[in-house]
Amino acid sequence: MTATNSPFTIGIIQDHASTDVAANVARAERLVRSAAARGAQIICLKELFNAPYFCKSQQADRFDLAEPIPGPTTTTMQALARELAVVIVVPIFERQAAGIYRNSAAIIDADGTLLGVYRKMHIPDDPLFNEKYYFTPGDTNGFSVWQTRYATIGVLICWDQWYPEAARITALLGAQVLFYPTAIGWHPAEKDEWGRAQVDAWRTVQRGHAITNGVYVASPNRVGHEDEPGTNGLTFFGQSFIADPFGRYVAEAGEQEEILIARCDPALIETVRRNWPFLRDRRVDAYGPILSRYLGA
Numbered sequence: 524m525t526a527t528n529s530p531f532t533i534g535i536i537q538d539h540a541s542t543d544v545a546a547n548v549a550r551a552e553r554l555v556r557s558a559a560a561r562g563a564q565i566i567c568l569k570e571l572f573n574a575p576y577f578c579k580s581q582q583a584d585r586f587d588l589a590e591p592i593p594g595p596t597t598t599t600m601q602a603l604a605r606e607l608a609v610v611i612v613v614p615i616f617e618r619q620a621a622g623i624y625r626n627s628a629a630i631i632d633a634d635g636t637l638l639g640v641y642r643k644m645h646i647p648d649d650p651l652f653n654e655k656y657y658f659t660p661g662d663t664n665g666f667s668v669w670q671t672r673y674a675t676i677g678v679l680i681c682w683d684q685w686y687p688e689a690a691r692i693t694a695l696l697g698a699q700v701l702f703y704p705t706a707i708g709w710h711p712a713e714k715d716e717w718g719r720a721q722v723d724a725w726r727t728v729q730r731g732h733a734i735t736n737g738v739y740v741a742s743p744n745r746v747g748h749e750d751e752p753g754t755n756g757l758t759f760f761g762q763s764f765i766a767d768p769f770g771r772y773v774a775e776a777g778e779q780e781e782i783l784i785a786r787c788d789p790a791l792i793e794t795v796r797r798n799w800p801f802l803r804d805r806r807v808d809a810y811g812p813i814l815s816r817y818l819g820a
Contacts, residue, residue, distance in 0.1 A: 528789045531673040533700060533739070534563025537763040538780045539747035540575050544588070547573045548596060552603055558782045559607040564633070564673040567612040569745045570681050570706040571626065574616065576759070579751035581656045589618035592640050597629045605635030610671040612678055614704040617642070619659070626658045626680055628704060633672040641667060643680040644689060651710065651757050654682075668696040674787065681705045684729050684742065688813070694736035695802070699789055703729060703742040708759035711748075722762050730770035737796040739787045741765045746778055768795040 536554045540547050551568055558566045571577075573596055577585040590596060592615070600613045610633050617627035617640070626643035642661030646654045666689060668677045677698030683689045684703045693701060707725060709718050726742075733740040746761040763776040765785040774783035796802060812818055 530786055530788045530790075532562045532564050532784060532786050533674075533741055533765065534558035534561070534566040534782055534784050535702075535741050535743035535763055535765065536566065536568050536782055537743050537746055537761050537776045538569065539745060539759075540569075540572065540749075542575055544573050548599060552599070554780075554782060555600075555603060555609070555611060556607065558784065559609050561782065561784050563609065563782075563784055565610040565612075565671060565676060565700070567678075567702045567704055567741060567743055568614055569743045570614045570704040571616055572614055572704070572745075575749050576706045576708075576745070576757065577616075578653045578657055579651045579749065579754065579757060581653050586618075586624060586657070589616040589624050591619070592617050592627060592629050593637055597631070597637060600629070601631050601635040601637060604631045604633060608633045608672075610673060610676070612676075612702050612704065614680060616657075623659050624657055625661065626654065627661075628678045628680060628702075630669045630671070630676070630678060632669075638669045638671065639664070639667060641678040641680065643683060645682045645686055647682045651751065651754060666692045666696065668693060668698045670697075674699045674789075676700050676702060678702045678704070681707060684725075684732075687732065687735070690732035690736055694732075694738050698738055699792060700739040700741055700787060701732060701736075703740065705742055705744040705763075706759060707744055708757040711755045711758055714758070718760070722760055726762065726764060729764075730766045730772075733766045733768055734770040734799070735801055737768045737792050737799065737801070739765065739767055739785075739792075741783075741785070743783075744776075746780060768792050 614628040648655040677693035
């Protein structure tokens with residue numbers, strides 16, 4: 524079944540994660556059911572939803588958290604999607620092969636079909652965000668969209684959200700919504716000086732993607748403090764949101780567990796793109812230099 528131009532309802536889930544993977548999956552299942560009961564037809568979980576954010580240090584045994592796609596977690600979510608007739612975006616640590624691990628999201632249609640997998644393209648490496656140790660960058664499928672029962676969606680993951688190229692390509696492929704499952708937080712020692720600015724920057728850049736591409740943007744983050752021996756740990760700041768093609772907030776969260784629901788209307792995408800025809804006026808003949816790493820002296 525293909526997507527139509529009918530309005531559709533999305534839901535994003537902001538929650539924490541403990542060291543109990545089974546409990547994390549059970550909690551996510553409960554929250555998905557709650558979102559569906561509130562009318563959500565497409566539901567997105569946070570980045571690496573079924574475990575703590577394990578990239579805070581380099582520990583080889585943490586590769587054991589990975590699983591294949593399809594695998595136990597996606598099978599559980601496929602059954603849930605089929606039961607509730609909802610689309611679910613399931614971001615997990617994927618074991619593709621021995622020595623090849625990905626930060627991925629499985630896209631499951633409303634009949635339980637596994638439509639495909641997005642693999643995070645941009646991999647950060649910062650203090651307590653040691654992702655290059657764990658994740659092979661996405662390569663085989665690049666940027667993609669999936670035509671679900673209710674809408675055509677794009678999925679990008681966390682660090683991808685800072686790159687206008689990723690948003691633009693995914694929108695050009697036909698996405699009506701860009702989902703950005705996320706795990707972003709504060710270094711506690713920096714929060715007083717930089718905390719508000721970091722949240723504002725994170726939200727602003729993604730609202731910009733909504734505006735410049737004329738699409739909806741939905742970003743579920745995690746919440747809660749996670750310890751890491753020898754450090755102050757990370758405090759994930761939540762602040763999940765859904766923005767419309769004008770960049771307006773249509774749903775916002777604080778720093779607690781929350782489910783955000785929003786009705787999306789493809790007619791608004793049409794209206795915004797007619798009045799702000801950024802895609803029409805692009806000078807594709809002049810953009811070759813974007814393929815260079817740097818152009819300065």
